[in-house]
Amino acid sequence: MSDREVSASTVVAAAPAEVFELLADPRRHREFDGSGTVRTAVAGPPRLGPGARFGMAMHWGLPYRIRNTVVEFEEGSRIAWRHFGRHVWCYRLEPVPGGTRITESFDWGPSLSPWALEKWGAPARNLASIRATLRRLSDILGGPA
Template identity: 65%
Template sequence: MTGDGHATIVGRTVSASTTVAAPPEEVFALLANPHRHHEFDGSGTVRGAVSGPERLALGDRFGMSMKIKLPYRVTNRVVEFEPDRRIGWCHPARAVWRYELEPVPGGTRITETFDYGGSPMAKGMELLGFPKGNAKSIRDTLRRLREIFGAPQS
């Protein structure tokens, strides 16, 4: 998603990008705070953090209150971490949610990826339509991040 484009599904990854009018460190600060994830979640499933630090680091675990029809909790672990450039966490099904930040003139290019290639449940996720649903959630998340940080001036 460049601007308001679309998500792409390649293999077992779903990915899209947008550009916001904020520096990478400001965007990263939001992404690395699990207590604020509900502010930008486009899936509508994240209700709030139930455990975890205010700023994530590699190996940290954080619990989230979620709801897909019924409420539940999930514990994630940070598996990718490069300050102000990349953060990714993995849930128990071993799918990774990743955000990559690239400084660009006037702001930051954000690429969000759902990578379920390492999940033993990958085939089931495909049968249940997760890639298509995650593509919509990623588009909505990136739209929310643009609302939070603004669009760069042309």
């Protein structure tokens, strides 16, 4: 973990493969998005893989579209993407008794302007969104057994 990264974890009752299938399907991202900004997938493959590019319709004050690229991919255990700003959203999955530990992180270290993200409060806002996302994933996939 870098000094410009925030993350949180939760445990769900689903197997890592089931969790990964949900995360790798951009058409389902709105279901678990805790930020409230994701609307729908507008371009890209139905299942993400290494280097995949996918576009999303978003809304934060105003509607906009963003294009993401998968920058980390380990089938069943890790998926991360970034957009033109270069900050990275990552999901790591770890099998645990009765389910999967999901850790989501937001790393603004690679950003084109990390200082601006800090000034605008992006780390704290993204940490709150991560926690909301993890609650939604737990609702969808079931809490720990």
